Amino acid sequence: QVQLVESGGGSVQAGGSLTLSCAASKFTNCVYDTSWYRQAPGKEREFVSLIDKDGITSYADSVKGRFAISQDNAKNTVYLQMSSLKPEDTAMYYCKAATKRRWGWYCREDNYWGQGTQVTVSS
DSSP: EEEEEEEEEEETTTTEEEEEHHHHESSSSGEEEEEEEEETTTSEEEEEEEEEETTTTTETTTTTTEEEEEEEEGEEEEEEEEEEGGGOOEEEEEEEEEEEOOTOOOOOOOEEHHHHEEEEEEE
16 A cells, blocks of 8 residues: 655744655555645544545645645655645644556555644744
């Protein structure tokens, strides 16, 4: 199955910046899109951003204009550049890889999650 390792979280002051990384390994050819989600204590996990295999991106309204998702296919890594951070951005951030069946490949249709990386923004 796809394995995801996240890094780049930390603590910053409001207005600061962080870049998160999600490195994928094993069956990366099966990945159709990769998303970032976040979850704050006591709140539901919410969608943040998505990038598909063709580089098409989407963002939650709450982060549009401040966050940028990108990918380096050679490194099998997806990034989330975060700027103008706000205290309400504080959460555990998770990446999710969605796989689909692919003719000629041993791909299964499923979702795979990273371990999460903590982002804390102080006011």
